Amino acid sequence: MKTTELLQESGLNSGLMAGLKVLDCTLRDGGYYNSWDFPRPLVERYLRALDSAGVDVIEIGFRTVPRKEFLGPYAFCVDDYLRGLPLPARAQLAVMINAKEYVDDPTATIRRMFAPRAESPISIVRVAANMGEVAKCGKVFEELSRLGYRMVLNIMKVGGMHPTQVAECVRQAREFSALEAIYFADSFGDMRPAQVASVLKLISEEWSGDIGFHSHDNMGNALANSLEAIAGGVKWVDATVLGMGRGAGNVKLETLLLELVKRAGANYQVESLYSLVMDDFEELRQTHHWGPSLMYHLSAAYGIHPTYIQEMLGAEHYDTHQIITAYNLLKNNSRAHQFDRVELLKAMKGFQAGAPGSWNAEGWVGDREVLILGPGSGFKAHREAVIQYIKRRNPFVVCLNTAIDIPKELVDAYAACHYSRVLVEFERYRELRRPILMPLGCLPEQVLEKLDSVHVLDYGMRVEPYRFEAEARGCMIPRLLVAPYALAAVSAGGARDIKFVGFDGYGTGDPRQTEMEAVLSCVRRATPHLQLKALTPSTYSLECGSIYAPEPIEERSAQGAAAAPSTSSTRPPLNQLVELQTLAPEESRQTVIVKRTEVLAAVEESVGWAKPKRS
Structure with a gap:
């Protein structure tokens, strides 16, 4: 209206x-x-x-x-x-x-x-009081009255109270000396x-002031x-x-x-x-950006104290996926109607069961160079050079984002650890038909149900400030970010030499820059053997290199010899997949699907991609 x-x-x-x-x-x-x-x-x-x-x-x-x-x-x-x-x-x-x-x-x-x-x-x-505090306020009003002040009671969070609770609070307040007015707050x-009119009528029946x-x-x-x-x-x-x-x-x-x-x-x-x-x-x-928004509307709809949303939106180092993850946790938290910073920190860590994963990362990478692809402009600006680098050097490639525009056959695995990102991208995971590194024990049941047909590498995760540990079946990382999660997995998988592309960073003083620098500091302390280098422009404190730099002649020759046989790569023998497209016309579509499935299953088995059991 x-x-x-x-x-x-x-x-x-x-x-x-x-x-x-x-x-x-x-x-x-x-x-x-x-x-x-x-x-x-x-x-x-x-x-x-x-x-x-x-x-x-x-x-x-x-x-x-x-x-x-x-x-x-x-x-x-x-x-x-x-x-x-x-x-x-x-x-x-x-x-x-x-x-x-x-x-x-x-x-x-x-x-x-x-x-x-x-x-x-x-x-x-x-005097602002929650429902359970009103009855205790009598002496407060008595003392204020003695000092000569005009007094008003403000009953908070009335929108979430049952009418009988509202009436009881008003009856309790009637006993307070010299009380001038009773407020009800839509906290x-x-x-x-219509609810405002209803509450007003209810209070009027119990209070004449x-x-x-x-x-x-x-x-x-x-x-x-x-x-x-x-x-x-x-x-x-x-x-x-x-x-x-x-x-x-x-x-x-x-x-x-x-x-x-x-x-x-x-x-x-x-x-x-x-x-x-x-x-x-x-x-x-x-x-300060106050005012109505989607997140404040959702907080009202699910009885989440607005300070949770204010704190998350005001902290620039929380990205959209972290905020959505926390919101989904809070809406199912019976204590979220009262702001508690401990509950906020728990929510920002995401779903954490604390169990190790069912997949073992040991030997996953072997002795190959690792290339981690981020979504920054550095990748987009040098995309063709990155593709040529991968074809030439055959590194183990991990993508931090499914939206990164690179042929999927060049990617060994994608990584995800945010509940909200998994929820949004699960259809994309199915389309990619590539391994997805993610901590199933940190995801709610409704998300797990959507991953039945996805090839998941269930690598466990816990978030603890200032901690970075990479074990065979799981890790401990200092922040709920996919970069340290992927770093832990490849480290546990045997990586020693890790390169970054599209890992741009932010400006000096940006909280996100500070956050990632703290993460990298934790990684270096825990794994001093790791060599971390950025191959595209980055403001992070990483060793700098260039995606265009040539390798020494002898190294290039060794790599060419090693990469010559098609079986040396962990990627599928693509010629087998191509052959499926040239089946005789008389073969039925069903036969094509069966053959495609059989070949893919055989390929995955041959390169160790068999879907792990989930615990």
């Missing part, structure tokens, strides 16, 4: 504006992106603009209990610091506290963190207008939900400048005020915000 239709159907009018308080929480909710360390000049412009616009309450940040990490000033909102700002003349100032930081010893903690209201620029304190951004609503925009419903809440009678509604807030962000303050002015005649001077939005906060958005 369009916003204008919602406004018309909901009967939003000037009568609903009476007593409505628009609370801006940009510095508090947006601080998740910069550790609450906003530039002071920006904050000064922000405060002046919001006061001029007529915003009723400015929640300027958290009143966080100090911990062992750097956080900016708006994580603490110390009274003395706030007094140095151009505080608003009209709008009231608020801070939020997290109940979990205060409920264990509320009296001592409140008295340590809050001066009496008369001595502070803060007038309103919001995961998964609520729709003011009700507030806090939106998130994971599914693009923040504005519609906020308008539905206002139409239903809430007296407090949150917004942030340009929607800046955790994860997908919140309803945009400027948009909400425009709709209230246009449709209900509200008295807000929205023009005061335009410069702030278009200059200051648009620049911030270009840096």
Whole structure:
């Protein structure tokens, strides 16, 4: 439903504006992106603009209990610091506290963190509590009331709660002294207008005081939900400048005020915000990239805490496949509704059963030179030279990507270790009819089912920071990347001389560059006998060579003699396959298929490609 239709159907009018308080929480909710360390000049412009616009309450940040990490000033909102700002003349100032930081010893903690209201620029304190924390907040409100503050309860993650749980939280809150309002927060951004109306009605039946609503925009419903809440009678509604807030962000303050002015005649001077939005906060958005996206929508749909997505998207060294892998893990994790950095790290490692593979890499490579092909521009620019190099030197070729444009008969194996890449490319594996190096023990059952007709070299894998170990049936690698996985397999297979093509690298300071350099450092420490060289341009700390460099005459002669018999290569005798194309016309298609299958089976058996048993 369009916003204008919602406004018309909901009967939003000037009568609903009476007593409505628009609370801006940009510095508090947006601080998740910069550790609450906003530039002071920006904050000064922000405060002046919001006061001029007529915003009723400015929640300027958290009143966080100090911990062992750097956080900016708006994580603490110390009274003395706030007094140095151009505080608003009209709008009231608020801070939020997290109940979990205060409920264990509320009296001592409140008295340590809050001066009496008369001595502070803060007038309103919001207490954010999860369902299981609400009942423990009574003493917190008692202490805040004693100090003279206006108090609001913010019940989080209401979208995932059963109606009876919501009602019970409200009944518990009714017992708190001097509580002014109860907020319900769509923390995961998964609520729709009808659910907002339902929760609002439920709270109204248990609570006669003011009700507030806090939106998130994971599914693009923040504005519609906020308008539905206002139409239903809430007296407090949150917004942030340009929607800046955790994860997908919140309803945009400027948009909400425009709709209230246009449709209900509200008295807000929205023009005061335009410069702030278009200059200051648009620049911030270009840096921090908040706002709705596919991943935030999925997190809302499956009850994943948005901070997981924010952390993954904000860390440039995680690629798309790692993020998709982690998402698929988290959506089946019953603990993912609460952010936990340990769970994030587990998810980023991917599916790991920890079992060794069923395939033995010992002797796989023999004494051949290994050529690892990456997807970088170095391969594309020198493709013909690479092909000639392979034909001339007959190295053992491993591809890190099935999309690399090279004749498949020149490739000894492809490598894959990302769950999401395997899921996307399994059809391609079937088409290639080449061995695929992958850790079956790290893949979920639904992926294994798709690999029945794929020739898998089941080489086990575990991910442990700062560790690189290559054993016959599996490896330990420092990061979930296919390059170290392939390096481990060829190392276990007997490789000594490893060349790279299309292994371009990134610029100085790029997290992906730093990550791969750390991986290479681990590899060198664990396997000093390996000779690693790049044959196309690379920014990694590898020995440099050239795909065009000639070999010594005597070496070339030796290689030519060794490569002359067709049986010396581990690749199939292609003439047998070609002969299948010239079968007599009278032979049936079925006969062709049978003969093709028989020859391929014989070829694979002859070169040791028999499909390994999977354990």
